[in-house]
Amino acid sequence: MQELNQQVMASDEPIIICREMNKWFGDFHVLRNITLEVMPQEVLVIIGPSGSGKSTLIRCINRLEEHQDGRIVVNGIELSHDVQNIAEIRRETGMVFQQFNLFPHLTVMDNITLAPMKVRHWARDKAEQRAMELLERVEIPEQACKYPGQLSGGQQQRVAIARALAMEPRIMLFDEPTSALDPEMIKEVLDVMKELALSGMTMLVVTHEMGFAREVADRVIFMDMGRIVEEGPPENFFSPDIVHHPRTQEFLDQIL
Amino acid sequence: MLESQSMERPADGSPPENLLPAIFRDGRILQGIAQIIFVAIVVLVLNNLQTRINTALESTNQSPNFEFLQNRAGFDIADSGSYSSNDRYIDAFRVGFINTIRVVLFGLVATTVLGIMVGIFLLSRNFLLRTISRAYVEVLRNTPILLQIFAWFFIVIFALPQQQQSFAFPQEGIRSLPLMQYALSLFVILVIWQATGSMRRPAWRNGIRQVSVAVVVLANLLGLVLVGTGTPIEFRPGIYISIKGVAVFELIPSSLFAVWMVFVVVGAVVAIAMSRYFQFITETTGKPIPRTRYALLAFAGFTLLGWLVMGMRPTPSVIPVLDESGEVVEMPYDDAFESGLLTIEQELEYTRQPLLYRPPTLDRRGRNIETGIEISPSYLAVFLGLVIYTSAFIAEIVRAGIQAVPRGQLEASRALGLSQGDMLRLIILPQALRVIIPPLGNQFLNLSKNSSLAIAVSYTDIYQVTNTIINQSGQSVTGILMVLLAYLLISLLISLGMNLVNQRFQLVTR
Numbered sequence A: 001m002q003e004l005n006q007q008v009m010a011s012d013e014p015i016i017i018c019r020e021m022n023k024w025f026g027d028f029h030v031l032r033n034i035t036l037e038v039m040p041q042e043v044l045v046i047i048g049p050s051g052s053g054k055s056t057l058i059r060c061i062n063r064l065e066e067h068q069d070g071r072i073v074v075n076g077i078e079l080s081h082d083v084q085n086i087a088e089i090r091r092e093t094g095m096v097f098q099q100f101n102l103f104p105h106l107t108v109m110d111n112i113t114l115a116p117m118k119v120r121h122w123a124r125d126k127a128e129q130r131a132m133e134l135l136e137r138v139e140i141p142e143q144a145c146k147y148p149g150q151l152s153g154g155q156q157q158r159v160a161i162a163r164a165l166a167m168e169p170r171i172m173l174f175d176e177p178t179s180a181l182d183p184e185m186i187k188e189v190l191d192v193m194k195e196l197a198l199s200g201m202t203m204l205v206v207t208h209e210m211g212f213a214r215e216v217a218d219r220v221i222f223m224d225m226g227r228i229v230e231e232g233p234p235e236n237f238f239s240p241d242i243v244h245h246p247r248t249q250e251f252l253d254q255i256l
Numbered sequence B: 001m002l003e004s005q006s007m008e009r010p011a012d013g014s015p016p017e018n019l020l021p022a023i024f025r026d027g028r029i030l031q032g033i034a035q036i037i038f039v040a041i042v043v044l045v046l047n048n049l050q051t052r053i054n055t056a057l058e059s060t061n062q063s064p065n066f067e068f069l070q071n072r073a074g075f076d077i078a079d080s081g082s083y084s085s086n087d088r089y090i091d092a093f094r095v096g097f098i099n100t101i102r103v104v105l106f107g108l109v110a111t112t113v114l115g116i117m118v119g120i121f122l123l124s125r126n127f128l129l130r131t132i133s134r135a136y137v138e139v140l141r142n143t144p145i146l147l148q149i150f151a152w153f154f155i156v157i158f159a160l161p162q163q164q165q166s167f168a169f170p171q172e173g174i175r176s177l178p179l180m181q182y183a184l185s186l187f188v189i190l191v192i193w194q195a196t197g198s199m200r201r202p203a204w205r206n207g208i209r210q211v212s213v214a215v216v217v218l219a220n221l222l223g224l225v226l227v228g229t230g231t232p233i234e235f236r237p238g239i240y241i242s243i244k245g246v247a248v249f250e251l252i253p254s255s256l257f258a259v260w261m262v263f264v265v266v267g268a269v270v271a272i273a274m275s276r277y278f279q280f281i282t283e284t285t286g287k288p289i290p291r292t293r294y295a296l297l298a299f300a301g302f303t304l305l306g307w308l309v310m311g312m313r314p315t316p317s318v319i320p321v322l323d324e325s326g327e328v329v330e331m332p333y334d335d336a337f338e339s340g341l342l343t344i345e346q347e348l349e350y351t352r353q354p355l356l357y358r359p360p361t362l363d364r365r366g367r368n369i370e371t372g373i374e375i376s377p378s379y380l381a382v383f384l385g386l387v388i389y390t391s392a393f394i395a396e397i398v399r400a401g402i403q404a405v406p407r408g409q410l411e412a413s414r415a416l417g418l419s420q421g422d423m424l425r426l427i428i429l430p431q432a433l434r435v436i437i438p439p440l441g442n443q444f445l446n447l448s449k450n451s452s453l454a455i456a457v458s459y460t461d462i463y464q465v466t467n468t469i470i471n472q473s474g475q476s477v478t479g480i481l482m483v484l485l486a487y488l489l490i491s492l493l494i495s496l497g498m499n500l501v502n503q504r505f506q507l508v509t510r
């Protein structure tokens, strides 16, 4: 599987390209000269101390935040003020949030079918059938008729993943998907994400789960103060023999 | 610790000794006893109060009864329609009740619309709009409503012209309008709208549409006549505004109204059926259909069709009318209409229109209104005071309701690619309304109860009228009781309505 992925990657164009991208919140320079390419089917894990701009980076990729300088090209589409382009990119990227952000007034089923019906114009039958398949994939088909408030955190996050997948995106963005979960629920969500990674989904994952990074990531990047300080395959990253950038070393010492 | 606690208990684990038998330590029974005692006290107090009041009233020969309501009222009421001082007290009471309802009903609708608008402005990204609406809210909700009602009253009294110099809309006179050009302009806009409909870039599409509409509208507004010639049209004012209040045109249902209503109702039924059908199609095939637009078109079509069909009704070939010299002559309906000799009854009977338009007219001295709807300065003051005061509170409720929807909900909607409209309709509104509706109901109740401040500007609402009735008849207890019941009725109706609406939105959660 891994080898196959490598081949596909080698022959393909990057699916996400950031070139010298900069972003400010007022006077605060959050993202500095970010240059990054992500290949199709690649799993990229982003780590770094709190406030280093990890969330902002992946939120720029689907235009939840606007970058002010440089270029972002997603799936061959340039991200600019063109609303048509933004809509197209959002159709191709799914996002999973730390706080789940499920719609509390809709059932699990309606949460999942809403966007495919409204945005992709699927018939309800098709959308519900697809939703059931996805619920089975995240192993909670029996929760379809419940409301989000009636589910545990882990179940809610799995619904959120199913909801994002229902749009059949080419890219999935995860912003600390397990940080709001109790320890015993973290595994069930990580398992779903592992399975998704194996199936060939392009994934950008902000996480503090180093086990997940080591096992699943194709590449890890370390961010600090709005910069990509270091990047490399997880073997290198977590190997004790490699000499790291001092900031990376400090962070790894704290977290491992 | 644990041991020292268990020390107080007997070694065998049975509960400690107690003075009361078990039955008097049962929480449910204790609650029951408390309630019985409470009810008993209330009944005793009320009973005592009633006996005292009765004795006091009997000693002055005013024991409460409802028979006095049948007596002649003997006082006039402004804003009273067909009521006269020869009618009974009960009629006066009814007039007051209707006047209260007039203020409350229209007031609720107006304050809701205004409040929602200002509430949305409070959240606007436009600095000016946001600041102005914030100032509006702060000034209005921090000053007493009684003062505001007075302020509106004095604005009407002092700022508006005498009746003889009323503001009139539209200005009376004959003006020449290029009707051909108007029709053509409309057509051009429709064509551009349709032609740009398939454009891929919304920014360009909207740009082209806005620019072309602006150009066409501006050309027409500037009086540029490029196509055809002007048609002279006589304008008669439909609205007069003066120190005596506002006079507005009337639309009176004619003999054709009922038949036309059949068209309207059928149109509504067809529109609903179409909307349901298109929704079904969208659900089964996924194909998006602008069903609301089609339904509205169907409804408008039927309404218009009815109007046109009614226009084809034959009118009597001859009709007896009084000519200028006061003699009865017979002439064709249309001739009689042209020469203005028809009585209103005849017009209503034989017209080809379901609704007759009657502009407001003043009597010969220019003092009183003969036809049309008259709105008194008192009504305006109470209406504006209540509506604008309450709208400030509603604006805050709406703002809070929208802000109560977490940012994450918007982010999730955007990340899924939902359009702005879908996000507002399907995600934000259902969640905001849950928060908005209960306090909104409170504001509705406040408005209805505050309407009793009408007495300050002598608007003849139920409280003002009943006050007069009490002063004249001495029936204070009965009078107050009736006002109380009237307000209670209004409040209960509002509560009932709001509860029904509330249930609909609460059910959606869990």
Ligand SMILES: Nc1ncnc2c1ncn2[C@@H]1O[C@H](COP(=O)(O)OP(=O)(O)O)[C@@H](O)[C@H]1O
Residues within 6 Å of the ligand: A025, A028, A030, A048, A049, A050, A051, A052, A053, A054, A055, A056, A057
């Ligand atoms: N909407 C915002 N307005 C202003 N500052 C923000 C905003 N969002 C994030 N920031 C700031 O930008 C920095 C990066 O935030 P974030 O990307 O959330 O970091 P991370 O996800 O790595 O913890 C932080 O210092 C944060 O305070």
Ligand SMILES: [Mg+2]
Residues within 6 Å of the ligand: A054, A055, A056, A175, A176
């Ligand atoms: Mg973050």
